[in-house]
Amino acid sequence: MNIIFDLDGTLIDSRLRLYQLFQKLVPKSRLDYIQYWDFKFAGLSNEAILSRQFGLGETQVIEFRERWMDLIESPEFLSIDTNFPGVHAALSRLKSEAKLYVCTARQLVDPVYVQLESLKLLEYFESVMVTEQRNTKDFLISQNVKDLSSADWVIGDTGKDIQVGAALGMSTCAVLTGFMKREALLKYCPSRVVESVIDFAL
Structure with a gap:
């Protein structure tokens, strides 16, 4: 059996990294952490927040997006991330029952x-797949994980993760540790929804 995990919002908590980078790139922002994530949970992209809350024009939004992509995976900001509580115990338990993989849509x-x-x-995973903004997750999984079936799982925090698993004929589990609420994730018809990875069991 195979389990493929998304990374950000699934295994690691990247919310503080995203908030702090937003504040760095928008010096006039007075949004606190909760306010920022209230907007994100409401389905607003950074671009929408910039336009609606700060009145930034298209050129400024494009500049923001370029700077965001340059910095979001820098050592300075990645060092902010932490494991979700209980992740080590959960991965150790699941590794005894299945082969574990990571598939992430990061650039680098x-x-x-x-x-x-x-x-x-790193020790928990058979391999790590990174899209590098060039490949799709479903392509990488199909090329790197053998004999996929409905008994295998994709676990992630976004509707896209659920779509990837469904496209490959796999079971899917949505976790609520990212920036989508249960109601939004249910629209993608995951096989299961859990609060976090630690609640997932085969």
Whole structure:
């Protein structure tokens, strides 16, 4: 049996990283952490927040997006991330029952490995797949994980993760540790919804 995990919002808590980068790039922002994530949970992108709350024009939004992509995976900001509580115990338990993989939509491969090693997560996984903004998750999974079936799982915090698993004929589990609420995730018809990875059991 195989289990493929998303990374950000699923195994690691990246919310503070995203908030602090937003504040760095928008110096006039007075949004606190809760206010920022209230907007995100409401389904607003950074671009929508910039437009609606700060009146930024299209050119400024494009500049923001470019700077965001340049910095979001930098060592300075990745160092902010932490494991979700209980992740080590959950992965150790699941590793005894299945082969575990990570598949993430990040841009850069090396920082993923550095971070997983730093957070002491790398040892749990058969391999780590990174889209690098060039490949789709379903393509990477199909190329790197053999004999996929409905008994295998994709676990993630976004509707896209659920779509990837469904496209591959796999079972899917949505976790509520990202920035989508249960009601929004249910629209993608996951096989299961749990509060966090630690609540997932085969």
